[in-house]
Amino acid sequence: MPNQPAGSGHRAAPVHTDPAEVSVLEALSAVADPVRLQLVRELAGSEDWTRSCGSFDVPVGKAALSHHFSVLRGVGLVEQRDMGAKRVNRLRREEFEARFPGLLHLLLRADDA
Amino acid sequence: MPNQPAGSGHRAAPVHTDPAEVSVLEALSAVADPVRLQLVRELAGSEDWTRSCGSFDVPVGKAALSHHFSVLRGVGLVEQRDMGAKRVNRLRREEFEARFPGLLHLLLRADDA
Numbered sequence: 001m002p003n004q005p006a007g008s009g010h011r012a013a014p015v016h017t018d019p020a021e022v023s024v025l026e027a028l029s030a031v032a033d034p035v036r037l038q039l040v041r042e043l044a045g046s047e048d049w050t051r052s053c054g055s056f057d058v059p060v061g062k063a064a065l066s067h068h069f070s071v072l073r074g075v076g077l078v079e080q081r082d083m084g085a086k087r088v089n090r091l092r093r094e095e096f097e098a099r100f101p102g103l104l105h106l107l108l109r110a111d112d113a
Numbered sequence: 114m115p116n117q118p119a120g121s122g123h124r125a126a127p128v129h130t131d132p133a134e135v136s137v138l139e140a141l142s143a144v145a146d147p148v149r150l151q152l153v154r155e156l157a158g159s160e161d162w163t164r165s166c167g168s169f170d171v172p173v174g175k176a177a178l179s180h181h182f183s184v185l186r187g188v189g190l191v192e193q194r195d196m197g198a199k200r201v202n203r204l205r206r207e208e209f210e211a212r213f214p215g216l217l218h219l220l221l222r223a224d225d226a
Contacts, residue, residue, distance in 0.1 A: 024219055025145065025147060025150055028141055028145035032138065032142040034138060037138055100219060102216070102218075103215070105215075106213055106215070106216060107137060
C-alpha cells in the first residue's frame with residue numbers, strides 16, 4: 001500500500017452495511033448458522049467494544065471466524081473497529097431492530113428447544 | 114405395505130412437527146432459503162387447503178419441491194393433507210406465531226430490500 005504510515009495496521013478497515021439495505025432473506029441467512037448465532041448471543045451479553053474477535057468461545061479457526069464476522073457485518077448486525085492489534089465488536093441493536101423488528105429478540109431468547 | 118386397502122394412496126401420509134418443539138436455529142434455517150420463502154409467501158396469500166404442491170410458481174423440480182415442503186413441515190410452518198391425487202397445504206399461522214412471535218410477519222412483509 002503506497003503512502004501508508006509506518007506502524008499503521010496492515011489490515012483494511014472493516015466495511016459495514018446499513019441494515020436498511022439488507023433483505024429479509026439476507027438477514028435470515030446470516031443468522032441461520034450455529035456459530036454466528038453463538039457469536040451474536042455472546043456479543044449481546046457484553047458491553048459494546050469490549051469483545052475482541054478472538055475472545056469468543058466458538059469451535060472454528062481464525063479464517064472461518066473472520067468469515068463469520070464478515071457475514072454479520074454484511075447484514076448490519078455487528079460493527080467492528082480496530083484497536084491496536086485487536087478488532088473489537090459491538091451489536092447494532094437499535095439499527096437492526098428498526099429494520100427487522102423482533103428478530104434480534106428471537107435470536108437472544110433463552111427458551112430454545 | 115400389508116393390509117392396505119385397494120385404491121388407497123401409495124404415499125405415506127405427511128409427518129408433522131409441533132412448532133413448540135422447534136428451535137430458533139431450525140426455524141431460521143428452514144426459512145432462510147429463497148424457494149421456501151416464496152412458498153410461504155404464496156401460501157400466505159391463499160385460502161387454507163386450496164393450494165396443491167404443484168400449484169406454486171417456483172423454479173425447482175418435483176423432488177426438490179417435495180424436499181422444500183418437507184423442511185417447512187419439519188419446523189411446523191406448513192401442514193399438508195392428501196386429497197385424492199393431490200397434496201394440499203395450509204400455513205400454520207397461529208401455531209408458528211405462538212412459538213416465534215413476529216417471524217412470520219417479517220417473512221411476509223413487502224418492503225424487502
